[in-house]
Amino acid sequence: MKSNVCTLPREAKDTASLSDILNESEKVASYCGLDKKSSGRLRLLAEELVGMLPELLSFSSGEFWIDSEGTTFELHTVLTPDENMTYDLREKLLAVSSNGKNEAAKGIMSKIRLAAAFMLIDYEENAFINEGFYAAGLDPSQAVYSAVWNLDTYRRKAKEKQGEEWDELERSIIANIADDVLVGVQGKRVDIIVKKTF
Numbered sequence: 001m002k003s004n005v006c007t008l009p010r011e012a013k014d015t016a017s018l019s020d021i022l023n024e025s026e027k028v029a030s031y032c033g034l035d036k037k038s039s040g041r042l043r044l045l046a047e048e049l050v051g052m053l054p055e056l057l058s059f060s061s062g063e064f065w066i067d068s069e070g071t072t073f074e075l076h077t078v079l080t081p082d083e084n085m086t087y088d089l090r091e092k093l094l095a096v097s098s099n100g101k102n103e104a105a106k107g108i109m110s111k112i113r114l115a116a117a118f119m120l121i122d123y124e125e126n127a128f129i130n131e132g133f134y135a136a137g138l139d140p141s142q143a144v145y146s147a148v149w150n151l152d153t154y155r156r157k158a159k160e161k162q163g164e165e166w167d168e169l170e171r172s173i174i175a176n177i178a179d180d181v182l183v184g185v186q187g188k189r190v191d192i193i194v195k196k197t198f
Contacts, residue, residue, distance in 0.1 A: 001068050003028050008053065008062035010082060018050045021064050028066045028073070038198040041177050042066075045075055045194050048174045052113040053077070060120055060190075077192040081120040108151070108172040112192070115149040115183045119190045151181035 004027075006020040025046035029039035049064070056062075062079040155175065158165035169175040174194070182193045 001032075003066040003068075006064040008057055008064055008077070008079075010057055010059075010061040012054050012057045015050045015054065018053055021046050021050050024064070024066060025075070028068060032068055032073075034198060041198070042073060042075075042196065044173055045177055045196060048109055049075060049077055049192070049194065052109050052116075056113060056116055056120070072197045073195070075194040075196075079116065079120060079190045079192070080188065081190075108154075108168055108175050111154075112149075112151070112174075112181060112183060116190050116192055119149075119183065119185045148182055148184035150183075151175065151178065 003024050006024055008018065012018055022043060025043050026039070029042050034042065053062075056079055060079040060081045062077060064075070064077050067074045067076060151174075154165075155169055158169055174181065178194050178196050180195045182191070182195070184191045184193075
Protein backbone atom coordinates (compact mmCIF):
# COMPACT_ATOMS: atom_id res chain seq x y z
CA MET A 1 0.00 0.00 0.00
CA LYS A 2 1.22 3.49 -0.80
CA SER A 3 0.33 6.26 1.62
CA ASN A 4 -0.71 9.77 0.68
CA VAL A 5 2.11 11.73 -0.92
CA CYS A 6 3.32 14.76 1.06
CA THR A 7 4.72 17.63 -0.97
CA LEU A 8 8.02 18.93 0.38
CA PRO A 9 8.18 22.65 -0.35
CA ARG A 10 11.41 24.22 -1.45
CA GLU A 11 12.96 26.26 1.34
CA ALA A 12 11.07 24.58 4.18
CA LYS A 13 12.67 26.64 6.93
CA ASP A 14 12.04 24.37 9.89
CA THR A 15 10.79 20.97 10.92
CA ALA A 16 7.31 22.35 11.75
CA SER A 17 6.73 22.98 8.04
CA LEU A 18 7.35 19.26 7.47
CA SER A 19 4.82 18.04 10.06
CA ASP A 20 2.78 16.31 7.31
CA ILE A 21 5.50 13.64 7.22
CA LEU A 22 4.99 12.86 10.90
CA ASN A 23 1.21 12.88 10.53
CA GLU A 24 1.45 10.50 7.58
CA SER A 25 3.66 8.08 9.53
CA GLU A 26 1.06 7.98 12.32
CA LYS A 27 -1.79 7.40 9.85
CA VAL A 28 0.08 4.54 8.18
CA ALA A 29 0.93 2.95 11.54
CA SER A 30 -2.71 3.11 12.59
CA TYR A 31 -4.05 1.86 9.26
CA CYS A 32 -1.61 -1.07 9.25
CA GLY A 33 -2.43 -1.98 12.86
CA LEU A 34 1.07 -1.54 14.26
CA ASP A 35 1.39 -1.89 18.01
CA LYS A 36 2.48 1.09 20.14
CA LYS A 37 6.20 0.21 20.06
CA SER A 38 6.31 -0.31 16.28
CA SER A 39 4.23 2.85 15.70
CA GLY A 40 6.71 4.80 17.81
CA ARG A 41 9.65 3.42 15.86
CA LEU A 42 8.05 4.30 12.52
CA ARG A 43 7.50 7.84 13.79
CA LEU A 44 11.13 8.03 15.05
CA LEU A 45 12.36 7.13 11.56
CA ALA A 46 10.13 9.84 10.09
CA GLU A 47 11.43 12.34 12.67
CA GLU A 48 15.01 11.55 11.69
CA LEU A 49 14.17 12.33 8.05
CA VAL A 50 12.39 15.54 9.00
CA GLY A 51 15.45 16.68 10.94
CA MET A 52 17.74 16.55 7.91
CA LEU A 53 15.36 17.88 5.25
CA PRO A 54 15.33 21.67 5.80
CA GLU A 55 18.93 22.07 4.60
CA LEU A 56 18.38 19.81 1.56
CA LEU A 57 15.19 21.68 0.68
CA SER A 58 17.14 24.93 0.47
CA PHE A 59 18.11 23.87 -3.07
CA SER A 60 15.55 21.21 -3.96
CA SER A 61 11.88 20.31 -3.67
CA GLY A 62 10.41 16.89 -3.18
CA GLU A 63 7.84 14.40 -2.05
CA PHE A 64 7.46 11.92 0.81
CA TRP A 65 5.36 8.77 1.14
CA ILE A 66 5.40 5.39 2.84
CA ASP A 67 5.06 2.06 1.05
CA SER A 68 3.97 -0.89 3.16
CA GLU A 69 3.46 -4.55 2.50
CA GLY A 70 2.58 -6.68 5.50
CA THR A 71 5.09 -5.77 8.20
CA THR A 72 7.64 -4.23 5.78
CA PHE A 73 7.75 -0.46 5.45
CA GLU A 74 9.73 1.90 3.23
CA LEU A 75 9.81 5.64 3.91
CA HIS A 76 10.46 7.35 0.57
CA THR A 77 11.79 10.86 0.13
CA VAL A 78 12.37 12.06 -3.44
CA LEU A 79 14.32 15.28 -3.99
CA THR A 80 14.65 17.21 -7.24
CA PRO A 81 17.38 19.88 -7.37
CA ASP A 82 16.57 23.36 -8.61
CA GLU A 83 18.44 26.46 -9.67
CA ASN A 84 18.89 27.50 -6.04
CA MET A 85 22.20 25.61 -5.74
CA THR A 86 24.61 28.51 -5.41
CA TYR A 87 28.28 28.35 -6.32
CA ASP A 88 29.22 28.98 -2.66
CA LEU A 89 27.02 26.14 -1.39
CA ARG A 90 28.33 23.80 -4.08
CA GLU A 91 31.93 24.63 -3.19
CA LYS A 92 31.23 24.18 0.53
CA LEU A 93 29.79 20.71 -0.07
CA LEU A 94 32.60 19.73 -2.41
CA ALA A 95 35.19 20.87 0.12
CA VAL A 96 33.70 18.33 2.51
CA SER A 97 33.88 15.61 -0.13
CA SER A 98 37.47 16.27 -1.14
CA ASN A 99 38.97 15.54 2.29
CA GLY A 100 36.23 13.29 3.66
CA LYS A 101 36.02 15.25 6.89
CA ASN A 102 33.56 17.81 8.18
CA GLU A 103 33.25 18.81 11.81
CA ALA A 104 29.57 19.63 11.17
CA ALA A 105 28.94 16.12 9.80
CA LYS A 106 28.81 14.38 13.15
CA GLY A 107 26.25 11.62 13.40
CA ILE A 108 24.90 9.34 10.74
CA MET A 109 21.94 11.57 9.80
CA SER A 110 24.32 14.41 8.91
CA LYS A 111 26.28 11.99 6.78
CA ILE A 112 23.15 10.70 5.03
CA ARG A 113 22.14 14.32 4.37
CA LEU A 114 25.56 15.09 2.91
CA ALA A 115 25.45 11.96 0.71
CA ALA A 116 22.11 13.22 -0.68
CA ALA A 117 23.55 16.72 -1.14
CA PHE A 118 26.56 15.38 -3.05
CA MET A 119 24.25 13.50 -5.37
CA LEU A 120 22.03 16.54 -5.87
CA ILE A 121 24.91 18.79 -6.91
CA ASP A 122 26.74 16.82 -9.58
CA TYR A 123 27.12 13.12 -8.97
CA GLU A 124 28.91 12.09 -12.17
CA GLU A 125 31.71 14.59 -11.61
CA ASN A 126 32.29 13.85 -7.94
CA ALA A 127 31.29 10.36 -6.84
CA PHE A 128 34.42 8.38 -7.46
CA ILE A 129 36.92 10.99 -6.33
CA ASN A 130 35.39 11.37 -2.87
CA GLU A 131 36.96 9.89 0.19
CA GLY A 132 35.72 9.24 3.69
CA PHE A 133 32.19 8.40 4.77
CA TYR A 134 30.61 9.11 1.36
CA ALA A 135 32.76 6.62 -0.53
CA ALA A 136 32.48 4.17 2.39
CA GLY A 137 28.73 3.97 1.89
CA LEU A 138 28.68 3.73 -1.92
CA ASP A 139 27.28 0.46 -3.21
CA PRO A 140 27.74 -0.19 -6.95
CA SER A 141 25.61 -3.36 -6.82
CA GLN A 142 22.30 -1.44 -6.68
CA ALA A 143 21.38 -1.63 -10.37
CA VAL A 144 18.22 0.53 -10.20
CA TYR A 145 20.30 3.61 -9.49
CA SER A 146 23.19 5.19 -11.35
CA ALA A 147 24.68 5.75 -7.90
CA VAL A 148 23.66 4.69 -4.43
CA TRP A 149 24.89 5.30 -0.89
CA ASN A 150 23.83 2.49 1.41
CA LEU A 151 23.70 2.46 5.23
CA ASP A 152 24.24 -1.29 5.33
CA THR A 153 27.46 -0.98 3.30
CA TYR A 154 28.61 1.94 5.48
CA ARG A 155 27.73 -0.03 8.64
CA ARG A 156 29.72 -3.07 7.45
CA LYS A 157 32.82 -0.99 6.62
CA ALA A 158 32.59 1.00 9.87
CA LYS A 159 32.37 -2.23 11.87
CA GLU A 160 35.58 -3.48 10.25
CA LYS A 161 37.42 -0.30 11.27
CA GLN A 162 35.85 -0.03 14.77
CA GLY A 163 36.62 3.71 14.84
CA GLU A 164 34.67 6.94 15.25
CA GLU A 165 32.19 5.96 12.53
CA TRP A 166 31.26 2.77 14.41
CA ASP A 167 30.79 4.73 17.66
CA GLU A 168 28.44 7.14 15.84
CA LEU A 169 26.43 4.23 14.45
CA GLU A 170 26.02 2.66 17.87
CA ARG A 171 24.53 5.92 19.19
CA SER A 172 22.34 6.63 16.14
CA ILE A 173 18.57 6.25 16.26
CA ILE A 174 18.24 5.50 12.57
CA ALA A 175 21.17 3.07 12.49
CA ASN A 176 19.67 1.14 15.41
CA ILE A 177 16.07 1.10 14.18
CA ALA A 178 16.21 1.02 10.37
CA ASP A 179 17.13 -2.16 8.53
CA ASP A 180 18.76 -0.07 5.80
CA VAL A 181 18.89 3.40 4.28
CA LEU A 182 19.53 3.95 0.58
CA VAL A 183 20.42 7.28 -1.01
CA GLY A 184 20.31 6.87 -4.78
CA VAL A 185 20.46 8.90 -7.96
CA GLN A 186 17.76 8.07 -10.48
CA GLY A 187 17.76 10.37 -13.48
CA LYS A 188 17.72 13.94 -12.19
CA ARG A 189 16.36 13.09 -8.76
CA VAL A 190 17.72 11.70 -5.52
CA ASP A 191 15.77 9.05 -3.62
CA ILE A 192 16.22 8.49 0.11
CA ILE A 193 14.60 5.23 1.22
CA VAL A 194 14.50 4.09 4.84
CA LYS A 195 13.59 0.40 5.16
CA LYS A 196 12.13 -1.30 8.23
CA THR A 197 10.44 -4.65 8.84
CA PHE A 198 8.61 -5.02 12.16
